[in-house]
Amino acid sequence: MSERVVLCYGDSNTYGSIPGGGDRFPRDMRWPGVLAAQLGDDWHVIEEGLGGRTTVFDDPILPDRNGRTYLRPCLLSHQPLDLVVIFLGTNDLKARFAASAADIAGGVAVLTEIALAVAPKVLVLGLPELVSYTDVDGFHLDAAGHRTIGEAVGQRIAAMF
């Protein structure tokens, strides 16, 4: 069987920012790394996490964070893809986007439609079902959170393919 490919598309919680600091967890502690270990050699896992990334909003203060603008060339660069995991929405909560919960869901829907034009399946992560955020800053995952997410995504993928 040929290698399968999954793209992990997200923000600082996919990048693996260490809560309370700018540093990054090592590759094998970040949830895409946990996922890669769990999936084994049959899968190639691509990390695409950028701190501050929104679903579809241009951020006038932090440029280059619009998740829609970047997604299509990113998909085309990494195709053929078997799965795209989208884990975004937290940064949309910033006051300057004035986004309602429905707007954020709408933004994720826009990304999902773009992804489905290139990849056959999309998995959207809604974090609250999975883990509680770290106490350090209230919205970043700690090492245990990454492990939980990586394993949960791995189980879901095992059930999907």
Next chain:
Amino acid sequence: MSERVVLCYGDSNTYGSIPGGGDRFPRDMRWPGVLAAQLGDDWHVIEEGLGGRTTVFDDPILPDRNGRTYLRPCLLSHQPLDLVVIFLGTNDLKARFAASAADIAGGVAVLTEIALAVAPKVLVLGLPELVSYTDVDGFHLDAAGHRTIGEAVGQRIAAMF
């Protein structure tokens, strides 16, 4: 020693398009794959090749191909980086960009400056020194070309680090 990271930023010749068709060479035959094999476990090699990508030009016919627009979020998503390899310019030759050789060099210089704001080193590939293109379509690498490039870049990296 901790893992080192290199980003391979290019067009269809980094994506690994098979000459004469839309398909993609397997991961280990594409030059970033050849490079990864040569560098071994000390290095993590990130592929970022997109067919039609230019240095700095918006393509009105093929959207999402401007190499400048995409580069900065791509660097930020994959940092910390030890090296960026830039292998672009061929698509700038399309008549609709009206680009002179100096313009293409200028475009690569723009990308180099952006990359050096995030990564400590940049390696720019000028292909003609390395390989001749395939006969099939005159501008795509065949498997031998990928091997030559991957090995040459590997040797250069060995000398740089």
Next chain:
Amino acid sequence: MSERVVLCYGDSNTYGSIPGGGDRFPRDMRWPGVLAAQLGDDWHVIEEGLGGRTTVFDDPILPDRNGRTYLRPCLLSHQPLDLVVIFLGTNDLKARFAASAADIAGGVAVLTEIALAVAPKVLVLGLPELVSYTDVDGFHLDAAGHRTIGEAVGQRIAAMF
């Protein structure tokens, strides 16, 4: 006397969305159609209603809805024009635009200025003076509302020309 031309520029209430569904009222039930029937053969009525259209805001979730971007080429395509009727503002109320009543009025003023650079007269519809919205969804016109608007605009035009 040569034919006169009026452009009806609006959102879903000019498009004629049927409340509670995506379908469209037939041409003669939409207010521009009611207007055309009332004005008779001396006038040519052009419909330009797009669901979700704002006055001047880019909608990151629903693209192509900025009423300002589209207005100038639309005017130039249909000139010479005797009148532009602008019936916009409802979609500006979405939370993500964070627009005050003064902002919406400002958006309409921007459109009016653009229209007056091409057409000699502009008529701005402020709906609440004319009809109450349907009960189905609270912001779409029903068939009676379209009839009321079309006839009211027709009477106003008769008084203007």
Next chain:
Amino acid sequence: MSERVVLCYGDSNTYGSIPGGGDRFPRDMRWPGVLAAQLGDDWHVIEEGLGGRTTVFDDPILPDRNGRTYLRPCLLSHQPLDLVVIFLGTNDLKARFAASAADIAGGVAVLTEIALAVAPKVLVLGLPELVSYTDVDGFHLDAAGHRTIGEAVGQRIAAMF
């Protein structure tokens, strides 16, 4: 049978510019008008011709002429559509676009793909097969040219539906 709708999307030759001057032929002499007369009451014909419109190029000297930017909101505003007729490409020949014949064909292909996402059929007009341009300025249709185009499109539509 309910009314069918065709959108005529083009440049000055769809607008109906009189060769050698800025004026516009009357509605019934422009090719969409000729077409409407020929198709009769079963069809509604929408004119969308703008002088200087390109297929996909932004014109830095003449703003608002990019045929791609305008097409999608135009389609959405006039849907449901049975047919889109695209008659563009002449303005792409301006030197500042540096467009090859293949580029212009590529631009038309982009528009066709956008149109087919909304309408079931697209008819692309390649003028040279149909008429010779007027002697006055070499690239505008005279009244006879409009009649020829309108009738030819009408016959093609009769064969398509």
Next chain:
Amino acid sequence: MSERVVLCYGDSNTYGSIPGGGDRFPRDMRWPGVLAAQLGDDWHVIEEGLGGRTTVFDDPILPDRNGRTYLRPCLLSHQPLDLVVIFLGTNDLKARFAASAADIAGGVAVLTEIALAVAPKVLVLGLPELVSYTDVDGFHLDAAGHRTIGEAVGQRIAAMF
């Protein structure tokens, strides 16, 4: 000693709008003029104040007011510069930007970083420390306010150079 150059970059309070009207205070009454008089012939003072200018926000109602877009070409046009004084933020308070105090500070930080890439020093004015606004409209400086600002900036510059 060669002439030193300071760029005063701001909004209507640098432009010198007279409170309650659209007119402009004369050059020597505006704070950059007061500053020029105080600094004397050793300095060249450049005024760059535009009513409605924001730090980094595009204003959909009032175009051309984004302070970030304009800043870099403005700096390059007036270099070499010894100092940039940034006096912006008031217009960011408009409801349609939905900007928090932290966002406005973030916007000023973006401008400061851009300025420091061209000029060696930046001075950011936070108005409330200096003057109370006029009673006429609550956010425009009167003549006394301009004098206070100009003199305070002059003293700060004297201490910096």
Next chain:
Amino acid sequence: MSERVVLCYGDSNTYGSIPGGGDRFPRDMRWPGVLAAQLGDDWHVIEEGLGGRTTVFDDPILPDRNGRTYLRPCLLSHQPLDLVVIFLGTNDLKARFAASAADIAGGVAVLTEIALAVAPKVLVLGLPELVSYTDVDGFHLDAAGHRTIGEAVGQRIAAMF
């Protein structure tokens, strides 16, 4: 009589680049400075010259050089203006803009129209009538060229006002 104001809007030849190097002539040797000396205290002369500035073209290699984007906020910042002198076009000759002589004239016409919406008079400089360029690089003015331009513009202004 109150002070009159003239804005000098141009490229490196208004900035005063010294031929063969990146440095800038001193203020009194640049043509706007020559002009200021000639016009005396009745006039305030504003310099706005940026190397690489085009009339209306975005330069993908050298950002922030589009003369149209910058002009309107620049005019609004410096109004009320009695005159705008436009001295642009040389950079449009770069191959990547593919601009014909008519295109460059068209670009200047676009700028003139923008300027006339704010200022009552515009003076367009066509350099070849005035001076020959320096031998050093073939397109930059030397000190004598600046003097010739400044004096010629001064005489023209004397005749206009």
